[in-house]
Amino acid sequence: MNVLYFAWVRERIGIPKETVTTDAETVADLVAELRAREDRYDLAFSDLSALRVAVDQELTDFDASIKGAREVAFFPPMTGG
Amino acid sequence: MRIVVQDAPFDFGAEAEAFASGRHDMGAIVTFTGVVRDFGNGGLDAMEIEHYPGMTQKALEAIAAEAVTRWSLGDVLVIHRYGRMEPGEKIMMVATAAPHRKDAFEAAEYLMDYLKSRAPFWKKEHATTGETSWVAAKDEDEDALTRW
Incomplete structure (x- = not known):
């Protein structure tokens, strides 16, 4: 699946997008896998209350299933308007 | 219903006039436009707005569609820019048309409350000193959603 990062999450991890092969069942499982990779991921995901997630371009929460998902995006709380 | 996400500036006057024209059953047109605001000391060089292409349009359409189900509206317009903007530039606008003003207001x-916290845009301030910082979401913006 494609994993996307926006705003300071993108800056902290250092890339806007990557393809991830995973058996993770939920967003939280995917986060745990990413955090185990490298410090920059661990740092970016250290406070989940400061993050939001979208699965297939719909806002959801960290307990959401990602089975069959094509795209998961992580970003800080939005500041539109 | 018209939802536009673009990097180019828009003509607020022309958009408002076009939106308001030719309606015979709408007694109220409300428009709002958001403007890049300087820190107050001339210290802001520019605002940069990042968004999530693919999701942004859909999220704005969903917010506007929900507004149409909640109020008696004849039409809705949302224009939201992304990219780099200088103080004084218009970031976005919404317009609503309704038979009566209460619904339009x-x-x-x-629309404003929801697109502040539920549309995938992120603002970054570039100070004249060269420093940059991401604008943090405010608790009061999240709290504003609970009244709906």
Whole structure:
């Protein structure tokens, strides 16, 4: 699946997008896998209350299933308007 | 209903006039436009707005569609820019048309509250000193959603 990062999450991890092969069942499982990779991921995901997630371009929460998902995006709380 | 996400500036006057024209059953048109605001000391060089292409349009359409189900509206317009903007530039606008003003005002406020915290845009301030910082979401913006 494609994993996307926006705003300071993108800056902290250092890339806007990557393809991830995973058996993770939920967003939280995917986060745990990413955090185990490298410090920059661990740092970016250290406070989940400061993050939001979208699965297939719909806002959801960290307990959401990602089975069959094509795209998961992580970003800080939005500041539109 | 018209939802536009673009990097180019838009003509607020022309958009408002076009939106308001030719309606015979709408007694109220409300427009709001958001403007890049300087820190107050001339210290802001520019605002940069990042968004999530693919999701942004859909999220704005969903917010506008929800407004249409909650209020008696004839039409909704949302224009939101992304990219680099200088102080004084217009970032976005919403317009609502309704038979009566209460619906038009409330729907416009609802659109603003939701697109502040539920549309995938992120603002970054570039100071004249060269420093940059991401604008943090405010608790009061999240709290504003609970009134709806």
